[in-house]
Amino acid sequence: MRLLALDVRVDVPGFGVDAAFSVGTGITVLAGPSGSGKSLTLAAVAGTVRPTRGSIRFGDAVFVDVDRAIHRRSQDRELGVVYQHAALLDHRSPLDNVMLAVREGNASARRLLARELLQRVGAGELADAKTRSLSGGERQRIALARAVAGNPQLLLLDEPFSSLDLASRAHLRELLKSFVAERHLTALVVTHDQADVDALADRVVVYEPGRTVSASE
Amino acid sequence: MNDWFPLWLSLRVSLIATVVAGVVGVALAYLLAKWRSRWASVVEAVFTLPIVLPPTVLGYYLLTLLGSRSAIGGVWQDVFGSPLVFTQAGAVVAATVSALPFVIRAARAAINNVDARVEESARVMGLSEWHVARVVTLPLAARGIGAGVALGFARALGDFGATVMVAGNIPGQTQTLPVAVYDAVQAGDDATARTGSLLLGAVAIVVLILVTQVFARRR
Numbered sequence: 001m002r003l004l005a006l007d008v009r010v011d012v013p014g015f016g017v018d019a020a021f022s023v024g025t026g027i028t029v030l031a032g033p034s035g036s037g038k039s040l041t042l043a044a045v046a047g048t049v050r051p052t053r054g055s056i057r058f059g060d061a062v063f064v065d066v067d068r069a070i071h072r073r074s075q076d077r078e079l080g081v082v083y084q085h086a087a088l089l090d091h092r093s094p095l096d097n098v099m100l101a102v103r104e105g106n107a108s109a110r111r112l113l114a115r116e117l118l119q120r121v122g123a124g125e126l127a128d129a130k131t132r133s134l135s136g137g138e139r140q141r142i143a144l145a146r147a148v149a150g151n152p153q154l155l156l157l158d159e160p161f162s163s164l165d166l167a168s169r170a171h172l173r174e175l176l177k178s179f180v181a182e183r184h185l186t187a188l189v190v191t192h193d194q195a196d197v198d199a200l201a202d203r204v205v206v207y208e209p210g211r212t213v214s215a216s217e
Numbered sequence: 218m219n220d221w222f223p224l225w226l227s228l229r230v231s232l233i234a235t236v237v238a239g240v241v242g243v244a245l246a247y248l249l250a251k252w253r254s255r256w257a258s259v260v261e262a263v264f265t266l267p268i269v270l271p272p273t274v275l276g277y278y279l280l281t282l283l284g285s286r287s288a289i290g291g292v293w294q295d296v297f298g299s300p301l302v303f304t305q306a307g308a309v310v311a312a313t314v315s316a317l318p319f320v321i322r323a324a325r326a327a328i329n330n331v332d333a334r335v336e337e338s339a340r341v342m343g344l345s346e347w348h349v350a351r352v353v354t355l356p357l358a359a360r361g362i363g364a365g366v367a368l369g370f371a372r373a374l375g376d377f378g379a380t381v382m383v384a385g386n387i388p389g390q391t392q393t394l395p396v397a398v399y400d401a402v403q404a405g406d407d408a409t410a411r412t413g414s415l416l417l418g419a420v421a422i423v424v425l426i427l428v429t430q431v432f433a434r435r436r
Binding site: 046048077078080085146149 | 334342343353
């Protein structure tokens with residue numbers, strides 16, 4: 001089992017967070033008030049901000065080790081991400097969006113895999129739709145398909161369901177749980193929604209402003 | 218106007234200049250937008266000079282830089298067997314340098330406006346920097362880049378001062394339409410001056426309409 005082990009301080013102008021926890025496969029929910037540093041922790045794992053102290057490891061892979069000046073590029077961390085606003089490429093079709101994230105195979109193999117994933121998340125008929133015109137729920141389903149398309153072992157989800165209606169949330173939670181279970185993924189989910197915690201969490205990391213306070217199964 | 222050479226030369230020179238300024242300008246704009254250093258603004262200022270310098274002064278700099286006795290001019294002459302200045306190639310250089318800042322400024326602004334989260338998520342998906350630029354950043358900045366290229370074309374087509382300094386005013390060889398208009402006025406040939414001016418005015422208006430209607434339109 002690959003363990004995500006993290007003990008870092010991350011600073012951005014006007015704010016900093018100390019985060020320390022170790023989690024294995026399954027869904028870990030990062031919970032706590034707004035502005036406590038949950039999303040910043042996720043950004044540090046994704047490699048979009050650089051920690052000022054500490055290290056982040058995933059299995060044998062060292063993502064960050066500040067003392068040894070190691071900062072692995074985002075591209076080389078083999079992650080999948082889902083953001084609150086899906087950050088899809090509006091100028092490309094849903095199929096292209098998913099295909100771009102597939103890391104292996106020739107074009108037709110990547111297209112085939114992308115189509116399968118879109119089917120899997122219930123968006124098969126949207127493969128060639130105009131991405132800009134999709135609903136929030138449709139966009140997040142495509143974002144989830146894209147997040148797993150590169151066959152990552154680690155998924156990062158930042159408020160992935162908060163802009164969706166109840167039915168879409170329930171559907172996406174089930175999809176996420178099934179991907180995590182089938183592929184033995186490690187997933188970090190930032191959420192404010194207690195229903196997400198209840199439905200998803202194999203364990204919870206609790207934040208208070210600026211630091212993690214506990215991790216529980 | 219019975220000699221159409223200046224019009225064709227102007228169109229050819231400005232099209233080539235636009236292609237060169239487009240490629241070089243977009244590449245520079247991308248590097249400047251991503252280069253987090255105070256030197257970036259110094260480099261941008263240098264490439265923006267052609268907007269604020271008197272065109273004749275710009276032409277003088279180019280003449281000094283590219284003339285037969287300069288290093289660049291010498292290499293050009295060795296390679297191509299003819300000088301760079303007072304040729305059509307010189308006219309292309311003058312037009313390119315005049316157009317470049319319009320492309321750079323518009324493209325840099327458009328590239329800076331691309332949502333950083335979309336670029337980040339593409340990187341996290343595993344796309345290389347080159348792939349992110351090609352698939353994400355440049356397509357999302359395309360309207361702004363297009364507007365800059367169109368303005369650059371208009372500027373290249375209309376250049377007088379730098380062109381006349383670097384390429385000279387040789388009828389049938391380096392005389393572009395703006396230079397021909399000046400020549401016609403000097404010679405009292407009102408009909409030629411009028412036709413040339415109307416043509417250049419019409420092209421400029423078409424380009425400006427294109428910029429505001431097509432490229433600069435908000436989503």
